[in-house]
Amino acid sequence: MTKDAEQTIYRIVVQGHLDPTWSDWLGQMRITYDKPDCTVLTGPVPDQAALHGILLKIRDLNLVLLAVNRIYPADD
Numbered sequence: 903m904t905k906d907a908e909q910t911i912y913r914i915v916v917q918g919h920l921d922p923t924w925s926d927w928l929g930q931m932r933i934t935y936d937k938p939d940c941t942v943l944t945g946p947v948p949d950q951a952a953l954h955g956i957l958l959k960i961r962d963l964n965l966v967l968l969a970v971n972r973i974y975p976a977d978d
Contacts, residue, residue, distance in 0.1 A: 916968060941965075
């Protein structure tokens with residue numbers, strides 16, 4: 903199995919619209935919009951330290967964190 907295949911995919915939802923140009927700063931997370939006022943960040947996260955780094959950046963942007971879900975590998 904390759905290193906990329908071992909990475910966990912996360913879906914992080916924040917309140918408000920985050921411009922897609924923030925993707926690079928947030929670890930190449932894909933930025934989409936779920937509801938009228940929600941931004942969804944989705945992508946592979948190599949480890950827990952990287953996940954906490956992304957969450958700190960969300961805090962630094964003063965965004966309201968609505969959800970953090972691990973979507974792959976699925977929870978057993």
